[in-house]
Amino acid sequence: MEVKIMEGGPNDPACPLMVDSSQVTQISEGDERDVVQSLVEIIERIGSYGDYRRTQRKECFNLVRRMKLLAPLLEEVGEMERPLPEEAIACFCKLKKAFMSAKKLLRTCHDGSKIYLALESESVAGRFHSVNEKLNFALDDMPYELLGISDEVKEQVELMCLQLRRSKRRTDTQDIELAMDTMVVFSKKDDRNADSAILERLANKLELHTVPELRAESIVVRKLIKERSGQNSETTQQIIDLLNKFKKIAGIEENQGYGIDNVFLPKSLEKSPSLLIPNDFLCPITLEIMTDPVIIATGQTYERSSIQKWLESGHRTCPKTRLTLSHLSLAPNYALRNLISLWCEKYNVELPKKENTSLGSEGSSEHKEEISAVVRDLSSHLEAQRAAVIKIRLLSKENPDNRVLIAREGAIPHLIGLLSYPESKIQENAVTSLLNLSLDEGNKRLIAKAEAIPAIIEVLRRGSMEARENSAAALFSLSTVDENKVTIGSLNGIPPLVDLLREGTIRGKKDAATALFNLSLNQANKLRAVKTGAIPPLLQLLQDKNLGMVDEALSILSLLAMIPEGHGVIGQQSFIQTLVELIKEGTPKNKECAVALLLDLGLTNSFHILAALQFGVYEHLIELVQSGNNRAQRKASSLLQHMSKCEQVP
Known part of the structure; x- marks a missing residue:
């Protein structure tokens, strides 16, 4: 009787996990060697994949590295002259199942859709966890003494098992x-x-x-x-x-x-x-x-x-x-x-009709002349400036090429000068024009180099509500460049963002939250945000479900909880209760973010875990493990495991 290597689950009678000794004894020596040889071939195959999609690159390289650590073991087994022990055959069958899953996953991360892998990153992360568990399960019972494996190879395999166990305990390192x-x-x-x-x-x-x-x-x-x-x-x-x-x-x-x-x-x-x-x-x-x-x-x-x-x-x-x-x-x-x-x-294919191309390239030169004229008007008399800044706002709104041309014609210093003009409409149009221009990567640095950031922050402090909203959006856009994060934080750009988060319109709150999240990716800005008082208005966003900003608030709070000053303020009793309520009644994304944040807080201070237990989180975590999405299930499982180490567990 032949043992079949299949992709079935543990309840599948043909699954290698269910191999028993009666089956093993009937496997021929050639079949034993085929199983081991197929594992070697899989390692060689995955070694030829080269690079992987950026979103899962680190996980892929870690998995490939661990699998390659098993190559010396397989080589020694392949060179053995005596038949393999029954226990070893069962382990190698389980290992092949794990290798097949790993190969399929790595192939997906090698040539799959980049957008799909980003959108389903949590699901893909779950597949990596599953593969690591299968590898660990296959190697746990490997009879090294019966195989006569050298101490050096045995140590290398044990190193891999240690890495797998650490990987299982490690919290997610996703690109936040x-x-x-x-x-x-x-x-x-x-x-x-x-x-x-x-x-x-x-x-x-x-x-x-x-x-x-x-x-x-x-x-x-x-x-x-x-x-x-x-x-x-x-x-x-x-x-x-x-x-x-x-x-x-x-x-x-x-x-x-x-x-x-x-x-x-x-x-x-x-x-x-x-x-x-x-x-x-x-x-x-x-x-x-x-x-x-x-x-x-x-x-x-x-x-x-x-x-x-x-x-x-x-x-x-x-x-x-x-x-x-x-x-x-x-x-x-x-x-x-x-x-x-x-x-x-x-093939009897009818080509589509040709478009009219009689305009040639004259339109380009005319467009450039129009932009040159509008930029010149920015330094003209007041009425011309009013009209020019509105025109630039419109020209830079939809067309990426116009943004480059407008900057090239020297509009940025003139627009920065108009930010200090007392007329609110001119301010609004000027800061919105800079926002539009900043969508071009090259322009981000030009705008910062022209010292626009202090002027934009000033509009954020004192401008009209529309001007403040678009100033916040402009700071977010500029802050995608790391050095601009530092500049905005050092020039006190965070306090007016917190003010807008507290008192702005719904749109203003969203702009402020997005900018604060981006700025808080910088370590120094985390402390600035906490000291400025960003946490109370973020907690308020969690209470107001009509704003639809629960996920955004939880994401920022997760960043601020990474520093002692942050988790000290965040971990108050009322907030723990709010997290428990979100785990109980929130949307799937709310639940995922809330349980992740509660885990981060709990790992820092077990008091937060005990408080959550008092508010009845345990039964909701059990439910989440059974029915939540992949990341929520993993986080809830980790939280339950951590709770088991605390003194008071229901």
Whole structure:
């Protein structure tokens, strides 16, 4: 009888975890060696994967490193001349099951959708925990003495087991900035410009800001949608929406009228989705089949209308290679056009009609002249300044290229000067224009270098409510650069943000909270926020459910709880009671954030655990372990384990 290595669960009779001695004795010696050899091959295979998606890179490298520590063990076993003991065969079968799960997980993190891996980071983290537990389970009963393994190899395997146990006890080390950005992107109901800063940061963090990266992600997402076959439609739609936003930021045209699963298909091909279009026939910008391909200075080929729009927007680089163009001439690619025509004729495909491209590049020069004229008016008489700052606010609102042109024309120092003008509307338009300009990464440093931050903070202190709100949003946008976090904190930018958090409108509170979260990623700013009194208004946000800012408040409080001054203020009795109420009645995300914060507080001071027990948290944690999301389950389990070490446990 042969033992089958399957992916079944522990209740599956064919699962290796259920191997008994009667089965083991009937395995041939060749089959024993095959199991060991397959483990060696898996280690070699995962070693060839190379890099992994940024969001899970650390976990992947840790897992691969641990698996490689087992290679000497497998080599020694493979060289043994005598048959393997029954106990060892059972352990190696369990180990193969763990290795298969690890291989599948690593493959997902190697070539899966970057957006999916960020959006489902908690679920993926749960899979890493599961793989580590399977590895630990397989190695716990390994009969080293019966195998005759050398002391050196045995010590190496024991080292790996120790690392696995430490990994099990360790709290999550997730990228809290990425988690917050993702939460804000999908929870904000108002689609304002400040969100663009978050989107650009997300795009950079996920490495989805160039045309080739976005094209590769589109292919992976299309495959993911096909595999899901309509399941988890809400998450799928979130992935599609975020991908389209990233494409818009990168200057890639959206495919109007059809979804991401048809991302490479013009309408003429919708009836033949299985038809594979050669990659060379697709425009790198629109990702659609080209009707009028042209060659630019770098030798790359694009659809004429697409590359013209790119150039008319002020770009002087190749979208694919990012190299500066030596000239802006477009040469028709007749050879490729003929190949596309022959292919379309062969497969009976009708090409879409050509767009009117008679405008040429004149629009670009006219646009630049308009911006130059408006910037000049910023230093003119008062009426011209009023009109100019409104115009710049509008020009910088939607078009990323305009932001670069406006800054290049020297608008930033003039806008900073208008921040001190006594007229409130001019202040509002000037600070909002700086907010819009700051969405460009290069402009962030230009604005800070021009010493705009003190003036923006002053508007945040004394301006109209709209000006204060947009000042807070501007500080958030600027604070995505680490050195600007330090500058804003040292220039006392945190106190007026706390004031806005306390007394602002709903929009103002959200802007202040987002900025405070970003600034509190800096260690010195955590202490500044606590001393300024940020904690009481954050606790108040937890009480007012109508604001819909519970998750944001808990995320900031989690950062402030990392320092002694923070958890000393946060861990008051009334707050512990609020956390318990959120664990009991909050949304799934509320519960997850609340139990994570309570665990952080409890690990610092067991008094907080005892207080939570008095408020009846125990039964709600049991329920969360059974029905919560992956991260909530893990946090609740860790909290229950910690409670068992305290003196008073129900």
